[in-house]
Amino acid sequence: MERIPILKMGPFLLVTIQVDLYDRLALNLENDLINMVSKTGARGVLIDISAVNIVDSFMGRILGNIASMSRIMDAETVVVGMQPAVAITLVELGLTLQGVHTALNVEKGMELLYDKTDILTEQAEEDNDGETDDHDD
Amino acid sequence: MITMTKDTMQIVREQDVVPFRNRVRELSTKIGMSLVNQTKLITAASELVRNMLKYANGGKIILEIISKNGQTGVRLTFVDEGPGIENIPQAMQDGFSTGRSLGLGLPGAKRLVNEFDIKSKVGSGTTVTVTHWKNGR
Numbered sequence: 001m002e003r004i005p006i007l008k009m010g011p012f013l014l015v016t017i018q019v020d021l022y023d024r025l026a027l028n029l030e031n032d033l034i035n036m037v038s039k040t041g042a043r044g045v046l047i048d049i050s051a052v053n054i055v056d057s058f059m060g061r062i063l064g065n066i067a068s069m070s071r072i073m074d075a076e077t078v079v080v081g082m083q084p085a086v087a088i089t090l091v092e093l094g095l096t097l098q099g100v101h102t103a104l105n106v107e108k109g110m111e112l113l114y115d116k117t118d119i120l121t122e123q124a125e126e127d128n129d130g131e132t133d134d135h136d137d
Numbered sequence: 138m139i140t141m142t143k144d145t146m147q148i149v150r151e152q153d154v155v156p157f158r159n160r161v162r163e164l165s166t167k168i169g170m171s172l173v174n175q176t177k178l179i180t181a182a183s184e185l186v187r188n189m190l191k192y193a194n195g196g197k198i199i200l201e202i203i204s205k206n207g208q209t210g211v212r213l214t215f216v217d218e219g220p221g222i223e224n225i226p227q228a229m230q231d232g233f234s235t236g237r238s239l240g241l242g243l244p245g246a247k248r249l250v251n252e253f254d255i256k257s258k259v260g261s262g263t264t265v266t267v268t269h270w271k272n273g274r
Contacts, residue, residue, distance in 0.1 A: 022155055056183040057238070057239050057245055060239075061238070085172045088176070094245050
């Protein structure tokens with residue numbers, strides 16, 4: 001069966017959709033992603049749709065589902081790279097993707113994920129704790 | 138009104154949706170439709186073909202390039218022999234669905250195209266015709 005690959009990159013999962021989506025494929029992705037979030041303890045999911053020409057109400061709903069499910073599993077979702085024509089069409093269709101974070105490209109999406117998940121601050125705090133201990137001695 | 142090209146596609150399973158969408162893209166590119174208008178038409182087509190698969194187990198689609206009053210456009214006719222729609226005004230409302238979806242398919246598709254017509258007879262089937270003109274008006 002055809003599947004969309006999911007890559008693990010540090011604390012995040014990365015998905016680049018390079019094929020034309022049909023419903024079964026989108027449903028498999030939803031399922032696989034949630035399982036991966038659970039298995040890896042990922043803190044964020046980045047979905048790149050820059051190669052996707054069509055997002056209709058079903059695929060829009062899947063994107064929303066992935067975001068809601070991930071949030072329950074303590075992971076944030078960012079959808080990046082939406083083509084302008086797709087954005088125009090989605091809004092006219094009546095789908096505003098509420099609750100889904102979006103960013104213009106992968107780079108900005110990664111920044112947003114770091115921002116939303118506080119991973120950098122957590123790491124910095126851990127580092128600082130170590131330093132303070134040293135100075136106290 | 139003159140029909141310039143005409144062909145028919147049978148839709149019996151979900152995977153047939155991808156070649157169908159590609160065929161619609163070919164036709165709209167051929168008449169020089171802008172990317173935004175192509176995306177709107179293909180998204181509307183994607184909604185309608187899903188309905189056909191979901192409620193009627195498929196059907197046939199007639200794809201035409203037509204010309205009227207000096208305008209060129211793509212016309213798609215979705216013909217199924219499913220259960221038919223009992224209450225069309227209700228089915229055309231945003232958020233109404235008998236199938237646990239978002240209920241955006243029919244009303245959303247109507248918003249995306251220039252001309253939309255639906256005829257249905259309970260027990261014998263549904264025919265939806267959509268036309269999108271080259272300039273999107």
